[in-house]
Structures are given as C-alpha cells and as structure tokens.
Amino acid sequence: MTYGHFDDRRREYVITRPDTPLPWINYLGCEAYFGIISNTAGGYSFYRDARLRRLTRYRYNNVPPDVGGRYLYVRDDETGDFWSPTWQPTRHDPEDYTCRHGMGYTVIGSARKGVRADICYFVPLGADLEIWQLTVSNKGRRPRRLSLFSSIEFCLWDAQDDATNFQRNFSTGQVEVERGVIYHKTEYRERRNHVAFFACSEKPAGTDTQREAFLGPYRGWDKPLAVERGRSFNSVAHGWAPIGSHHVRLALAPGETRTVTYILGYSENPRDAKFDPPGSQTIDKRGIRRVLDRYRDAAAVAKAFEELRSSWEGLLDVYRVRTPVRHVDRMVNIWNPYQCMATFNMSRSASMFESGIGRGLGFRDSTQDLLGFVHMVPARARERILDLAATQLATGGAYHQYQPLTKRGNNDIGSNFNDDPLWLIVGVAAYIRETGDWSLLDEAVPYDNAPGSETPLYEHCTRSIRYTLDRLGPHGLPLIGRADWNDCLNLNCFSETPGESFQTTTNREGRVAESVFIAALFVLAARELSAIASRRGREAESGEYLQHADRMEQVVREHGWDGEWFLRAYDASGGRVGSASCGEGKIFIESQGFCVLAGIGTQDGRARKALDAVRKHLATPHGIMLQQPAFSRYYVELGEISSYPPGYKENAGIFCHNNPWVMIAETVLGNGDAALDYYLRINPSARERLARLHRCEPYVYAQMIAGKDAPTHGEAKNSWLTGTAAWNYYAITQWILGIRPTFEGLQVAPVVPARWKEFSVRRVFRGVTYDIDVVRVGKGNSVRLTVDGRPVDGTVLGVPPAGATALRVRAEIS
Numbered sequence: 179m180t181y182g183h184f185d186d187r188r189r190e191y192v193i194t195r196p197d198t199p200l201p202w203i204n205y206l207g208c209e210a211y212f213g214i215i216s217n218t219a220g221g222y223s224f225y226r227d228a229r230l231r232r233l234t235r236y237r238y239n240n241v242p243p244d245v246g247g248r249y250l251y252v253r254d255d256e257t258g259d260f261w262s263p264t265w266q267p268t269r270h271d272p273e274d275y276t277c278r279h280g281m282g283y284t285v286i287g288s289a290r291k292g293v294r295a296d297i298c299y300f301v302p303l304g305a306d307l308e309i310w311q312l313t314v315s316n317k318g319r320r321p322r323r324l325s326l327f328s329s330i331e332f333c334l335w336d337a338q339d340d341a342t343n344f345q346r347n348f349s350t351g352q353v354e355v356e357r358g359v360i361y362h363k364t365e366y367r368e369r370r371n372h373v374a375f376f377a378c379s380e381k382p383a384g385t386d387t388q389r390e391a392f393l394g395p396y397r398g399w400d401k402p403l404a405v406e407r408g409r410s411f412n413s414v415a416h417g418w419a420p421i422g423s424h425h426v427r428l429a430l431a432p433g434e435t436r437t438v439t440y441i442l443g444y445s446e447n448p449r450d451a452k453f454d455p456p457g458s459q460t461i462d463k464r465g466i467r468r469v470l471d472r473y474r475d476a477a478a479v480a481k482a483f484e485e486l487r488s489s490w491e492g493l494l495d496v497y498r499v500r501t502p503v504r505h506v507d508r509m510v511n512i513w514n515p516y517q518c519m520a521t522f523n524m525s526r527s528a529s530m531f532e533s534g535i536g537r538g539l540g541f542r543d544s545t546q547d548l549l550g551f552v553h554m555v556p557a558r559a560r561e562r563i564l565d566l567a568a569t570q571l572a573t574g575g576a577y578h579q580y581q582p583l584t585k586r587g588n589n590d591i592g593s594n595f596n597d598d599p600l601w602l603i604v605g606v607a608a609y610i611r612e613t614g615d616w617s618l619l620d621e622a623v624p625y626d627n628a629p630g631s632e633t634p635l636y637e638h639c640t641r642s643i644r645y646t647l648d649r650l651g652p653h654g655l656p657l658i659g660r661a662d663w664n665d666c667l668n669l670n671c672f673s674e675t676p677g678e679s680f681q682t683t684t685n686r687e688g689r690v691a692e693s694v695f696i697a698a699l700f701v702l703a704a705r706e707l708s709a710i711a712s713r714r715g716r717e718a719e720s721g722e723y724l725q726h727a728d729r730m731e732q733v734v735r736e737h738g739w740d741g742e743w744f745l746r747a748y749d750a751s752g753g754r755v756g757s758a759s760c761g762e763g764k765i766f767i768e769s770q771g772f773c774v775l776a777g778i779g780t781q782d783g784r785a786r787k788a789l790d791a792v793r794k795h796l797a798t799p800h801g802i803m804l805q806q807p808a809f810s811r812y813y814v815e816l817g818e819i820s821s822y823p824p825g826y827k828e829n830a831g832i833f834c835h836n837n838p839w840v841m842i843a844e845t846v847l848g849n850g851d852a853a854l855d856y857y858l859r860i861n862p863s864a865r866e867r868l869a870r871l872h873r874c875e876p877y878v879y880a881q882m883i884a885g886k887d888a889p890t891h892g893e894a895k896n897s898w899l900t901g902t903a904a905w906n907y908y909a910i911t912q913w914i915l916g917i918r919p920t921f922e923g924l925q926v927a928p929v930v931p932a933r934w935k936e937f938s939v940r941r942v943f944r945g946v947t948y949d950i951d952v953v954r955v956g957k958g959n960s961v962r963l964t965v966d967g968r969p970v971d972g973t974v975l976g977v978p979p980a981g982a983t984a985l986r987v988r989a990e991i992s
C-alpha cells in the first residue's frame with residue numbers, strides 16, 4: 179500500500195491521501211529564511227536559527243499530531259460550511275486531496291462541494307519571507323460567495339523559552355495591525371530589532387491577532403469561532419498568544435478562478451532606527467512596505483517561483499544519470515541531492531524529529547555532509563569549511579558543535595570526541611577534489627575564533643593529525659575520548675544517573691579505551707593529507723603522513739583484528755568490544771566498513787573476510803545492522819548504546835549512515851553486485867512499496883530503520899537530517915557509478931552489477947560538461963576510456979583542452 183507516487187518529470191512526490199503514517203515533510207527556503215511543511219501544511223518557519231528566531235509556533239509530540247501550521251479555511255457564506263484545503267486542521271473527508279512536495283516548494287489542495295483550492299508555498303530566492311499562493315476555483319454552475327480565513331500562531335522568538343516560560347510570556351506579546359497587515363513585535367520595545375509580518379494581497383474584511391478571540395473559548399484549530407460565524411473579531415493581542423488571521427470575502431462566478439497571495443516574513447531594522455516616528459513605540463515599517471508592494475503582485479510571485487525552479491534545475495544538473503534501475507536514477511537525479519542540501523542548510527536542527535532547539539551544527543556531521551553538496555554549492559562549502567575550522571582548538575581538537583548564529587563553538591557540549599578533528603581533512607580533500615581550488619589551504623583561520631591565533635588552514639589539518647598522534651592508547655590505537663563516530667559508544671563515562679547526557683557527563687581519565695574506527699579514519703585522513711602535502715611540494719611532510727598511516731594500519735592488523743572481522747574498540751579496562759569473545763555486541767559495522775574503505779586488509783584477505791562477516795551477521799533485507807547480537811541489558815561500561823531497547827538506534831538498529839561505508843568497501847573489492855544490493859535495501863524509493871511498515875517519507879533517507887531484534891523491524895525513524903544523505907550520495911555517485919573527482923581530474927571507475935549493460939552520466943566538473951557513456955563489454959571492472967574518440971591512458975580525465983566546455987566520454991568496462 180502506498181500514499182502517493184513519484185512524479186519524476188516534475189521532480190515531485192505526490193501524496194494522494196492526507197493520513198500518511200507520519201507527517202511527510204518538505205523544506206522551504208535555502209538561504210536565511212526557512213520553514214518545514216508537512217503534507218497537511220503543518221510546520222513552522224524561522225529566520226536563520228530554528229531556536230532563537232522562530233517565527234511561528236508548532237507543538238511537537240502533540241495530539242492530534244502535526245498541528246500548528248500555515249492554515250487557510252474556505253467558508254461557503256451561504257451555508258456556513260467550512261473546510262481546510264490542506265485537510266488539517268478541519269479534517270473533512272478529502273475530495274481529490276493532493277500534496278506535491280517539490281524542490282523548495284509544496285503545493286497542497288483539495289475540493290469540496292464544487293470549490294477547488296490549492297495553495298503553493300515557497301520562499302523566493304533572496305527574500306526573507308514565504309509566499310502562500312492560493313488558487314481557488316468555482317467548478318460548479320452557480321455563483322459562490324466565499325470567505326477565506328488565514329491563520330498562523332506566532333512564536334515569541336526563542337522556541338525553547340516560548341514552550342516553557344509562561345509566567346513571563348503570557349504578558350509580553352504585542353502586535354500592530356495597519357491597513358490589514360499584521361505585525362508581530364513582541365520584545366521589539368526592548369532588545370529585539372526584528373519583527374514578523376503577515377499580509378494578504380486582498381483588502382481584508384477583518385483580522386484577528388488574539389488566539390482566544392479567533393478560536394473561541396475551549397476550541398481548537400479545527401473549529402475557530404471566527405470562521406464558524408463568518409466574521410473576524412478584529413481582536414488585538416495584548417499578551418497571551420498573538421496570532422495572525424485575515425478574513426477575505428470572494429465572490430466567484432461559475433468557472434471563475436481567483437488567486438490570493440499571503441506573505442509571511444521577517445524584517446530587521448537598525449537598532450537606532452526602529453521606530454516611526456522616532457521616539458514613538460510604533461514599528462518603522464517602510465522597509466516592509468516596499469517588500470510587500472513587490473510580492474502582492476501575482477506576476478512578481480510567478481516570476482519568483484520560476485527563479486526558484488530554475489535554480490534547482492541548475493543545482494541538479496551537475497550530476498545526472500541514466501541507469502537500468504529507476505530507484506537509482508530518481509534518488510541520484512532528484513531526491514538524494516535535494517536531501518543533501520537540506521542537511522547543509524539545517525544540519526541536525528529542524529525536522530519532525532529534531533525540535534529546532536536541541537543541537538547546533540555538529541563538527542563531524544557538517545564535515546561529512548559536505549560530501550553530498552560540495553559539487554552543487556562549492557562556494558558555500560568553502561565558507562562552511564572555514565567556519566568549522568575556526569572553531570577548532572589549538573590542540574587540534576574540536577568543539578563537537580557550533581551555533582550557526584554566532585558561529586562559535588558550543589561550550590555546553592565541549593570537545594574530546596576524538597574522531598571530530600579528522601573529519602576536517604575529509605571535508606577539505608573533498609572540496610579541493612571538486613574545485614581544484616588549492617587556495618583554500620592558504621586561508622588564515624583562527625583557533626577557537628580567537629583573533630591573532632590564525633594559521634593557514636593547511637596547518638589546521640596537520641593539527642588534526644597531531645591531535646590523534648598525541649592521544650594513542652596502550653595498543654597504539656587512538657584513544658576514543660567521549661565517543662567516536664558512534665556517539666553512543668561511551669567507554670569512559672559510566673553513567674548511573676537517569677537523564678544525564680552520556681556525551682557530556684564527566685569522563686574518566688580515558689587513557690585506556692581505544693577505537694579501531696578512529697584508527698581507520700586516521701589512516702584515511704593521513705593518506706589524504708599526504709597526497710595534499712605532496713601536491714603542495716611538501717614531500718618530506720607527505721612522506722611522514724604516509725608513514726603514520728602505514729604504522730597505524732600495522733597497529734590495526736596487530737591489535738584491531740579479531741580473527742574473522744575487525745574489532746570495534748577496547749573499553750576502559752582494556753576489554754575487547756566487538757569481538758567473538760564478547761557475550762553480546764560481537765561484531766560492529768563501523769570498523770568493517772571503514773577499515774576496508776580506508777584500504778586496510780585489502781592485500782591480506784582480511785577485508786574480504788570482514789565483509790563476508792557483515793553479510794553473514796549484520797545484513798537484513800532492510801539494511802545492515804549496526805552490531806550483533808543486540809545488547810539485551812544496560813552495560814554501564816559501554817554507555818548509551820546499551821540504553822536503547824534491542825533493534826533501535828545504535829543498539830543494533832540499521833543505522834543508515836554507515837551502510838554506505840560497506841557499499842564503498844564492496845566497490846573497493848570490486849564487487850558491484852553486493853554494493854548495489856546493499857544500496858537498494860535502504861534506498862527510500864525502493865522501499866516505497868513498504869510504506870506502511872517504513873512509515874517515513876519514501877523520498878528521503880531516514881537515520882534509522884529498526885533492526886531485526888526490534889518488534890517493528892523495518893520501520894524507519896528520524897528522516898531527513900542525517901549523514902545518511904551525503905554518504906549514500908557519495909557511495910552511489912562516486913564509487914558504484916564511479917564518476918569521481920580527484921585532485922588531477924575526473925575519474926571514471928564504475929563498479930556496477932555484472933548484469934548492467936550500460937549507463938550514462940552527465941557531470942559538470944570544473945566548468946566542463948562530461949557526457950559519459952559507460953558500456954559493459956566484459957564481466958570485470960577494468961576501464962578503457964576514449965574522449966571525443968581519442969583513447970586516454972588510465973581512468974582519470976586530466977585537464978581538458980583549452981576552451982573545451984563539453985566532452986564526450988566513452989568508457990568500456992570489461
């Protein structure tokens with residue numbers, strides 16, 4: 179059973195019934211003004227920071243679910259009957275309901291008794307506002323008299339405070355209403371210089387700004403009194419809960435269609451020019467009026483929408499593929515890069531599972547996310563790298579997170595996640611491979627944002643390596659610190675107190691617990707830095723990094739191999755984690771995938787053995803589990819991982835982020851069939867037919883699918899904001915399809931299933947469009963290339979002839 183279908187031509191997912199198992203969302207905005215919107219118009223908006231500049235209120239984990247949104251009510255003024263075209267909040271039996279989630283916009287609509295209404299929601303490029311464009315048609319034979327009521331509920335800016343500090347907040351709310359425009363100005367009288375505004379292209383017959391008046395006593399959003407009676411109260415909020423609602427009357431002749439535009443936006447005034455006239459308490463609205471004049475015009479709105487569409491077309495044009503599998507094409511051409519952009523914009527802040535108040539931008543998360551978007555927005559990736567590096571500490575360590583508004587490291591979470599700094603090198607290398615812009619390494623970047631501490635970015639990378647080398651444990655493996663990639667493997671924390679954070683509680687000395695995963699990441703990062711150093715003419719340093727990598731590989735061979743697979747770690751008393759000798763948690767995915775991906779064990783047969791063990795012990799039809807057997811009880815010496823019931827999250831869930839490591843590992847060993855098989859097990863489009871079980875959106879990856887120990891095996895959770903997006907994109911585009919940026923040029927080295935006869939890729943790389951046709955002439959993975967008919971040595975397409983903007987590449991694999 180499904181709830182909709184893909185419309186690949188329009189790059190949309192079309193939902194055809196509103197009662198999806200969970201709210202299926204989309205994102206609006208891609209620069210500064212953002213929103214999340216569900217298939218029934220639930221969600222909220224914010225400016226830059228989902229916690230500190232929240233425009234509208236949303237109640238997570240509430241009943242009924244997903245209430246608080248961008249709602250319109252359509253009322254038949256002859257009968258008094260009213261309904262919401264987005265289904266919520268009135269939830270009438272839907273006639274012809276559809277929701278089209280597209281690239282940066284969502285269109286939701288339905289019909290009732292001869293009236294059809296559709297609302298297109300989007301954020302224009304370069305604007306700090308959202309548009310709701312309503313199209314309403316009279317499909318019947320008689321004239322109709324209708325009323326439209328809009329509604330939003332303002333959040334008092336700080337979403338955390340808004341949900342907790344009622345003793346103050348019920349007294350602070352303030353609005354202004356002028357010529358039908360509603361201005362939300364809570365705290366503008368004191369330290370805030372920003373307001374929200376909500377306007378309509380039609381002259382309203384009335385407005386409401388006090389929630390209690392609009393809804394009526396003890397009513398919900400499904401039956402507002404103002405809508406029921408067909409007239410606004412013209413209420414003005416003083417404290418309590420400011421809302422915005424316009425009442426617009428429309429007369430529609432048979433067959434007539436009308437368009438009404440609503441504009442919800444954010445605006446800042448200079449601190450000393452907030453009021454008009456100066457000295458008053460009235461908002462200076464001149465800037466806002468100019469913006470409104472522009473977007474009240476339907477033609478301007480149409481143009482803004484076209485600009486948004488073509489901007490996405492440009493982004494998605496960078497890598498386009500045609501293969502024998504439609505789930506590959508659809509995810510690679512549309513949804514996977516789209517999700518990667520969402521992770522770039524949001525990191526882990528705002529989704530249906532991330533409340534927007536919890537986490538800043540993670541250091542390791544953001545550096546890995548880069549793998550998925552650097553080809554689309556290289557300039558912004560560059561800026562992100564520099565921001566992240568500026569939070570690095572002089573020791574080479576890194577804050578685990580930073581706050582997007584201040585760009586400062588987050589002291590509450592602190593540092594000592596010992597994998598963090600190494601990811602910087604992975605991100606930097608990805609950026610240079612994509613762009614060839616070596617000047618990044620020369621940028622002067624401070625440590626901990628301290629002025630005067632700047633060094634070239636290159637030195638930040640060298641300090642990342644040093645950080646690991648300064649923190650080796652008894653076996654010569656890297657010390658784990660608070661945790662490595664697996665935030666929940668807390669080998670130094672021993673927490674006995676409920677509610678305490680496993681990541682931030684006081685750690686033990688931590689001189690014993692070691693991570694094989696960090697060792698593998700170190701091998702990868704040190705080899706990257708060696709390659710970078712050598713291309714910068716620093717041959718001696720390059721040699722040193724190579725030696726460090728080789729030595730670490732040796733240590734992994736001696737102390738990180740368990741006999742049939744790679745060990746995961748040593749705990750604080752030197753005991754093995756992820757070993758056949760353990761009672762539970764005998765084998766972990768991270769060290770198998772990452773060691774092989776980093777090239778460890780590829781020469782001595784261990785890599786193959788490790789991946790065979792993954793297949794035997796961890797693979798399920800729904801993806802590869804994090805470890806087995808699941809922890810059936812709490813192990814204080816292992817930490818949060820054993821706090822989850824078996825099969826969920828890091829306790830033997832299918833943690834989709836690390837599945838691509840195994841896919842890439844399989845390609846490293848030349849096994850395209852296995853790689854694509856794993857890829858398709860978690861590919862959201864391929865799982866669409868399991869919608870009832872999977873429950874999350876079929877167009878984006880979820881962080882987690884319940885593992886086989888869970889009663890809900892196959893059920894997904896935590897969709898959208900996950901490193902899964904970038905890693906799957908990276909695995910399929912660069913390793914399976916094998917179109918891979920290198921320092922020297924674009925490499926063509928596919929490792930695809932034996933039955934694939936051909937596929938083609940169009941890749942825009944460093945200003946040149948490569949049209950690549952890959953044809954299988956034999957069973958293996960050897961590649962023979964010709965460019966515009968001329969044979970090329972090896973698999974890397976070097977610098978193209980001067981002036982070339984398009985090249986035709988033929989790759990024969992045999």
Ligand code: GLC
Pocket residue numbers: 526540542543662663664665666828835881900901
């Ligand atoms: C979450 C975190 C990420 C971590 C992963 C595994 O996705 O955001 O940083 O690596 O969980 O614990």
Ligand code: GLC
Pocket residue numbers: 665666681818827828
């Ligand atoms: C929790 C989650 C984990 C995440 C971490 C981030 O531990 O289980 O996935 O990485 O929080 O702080």
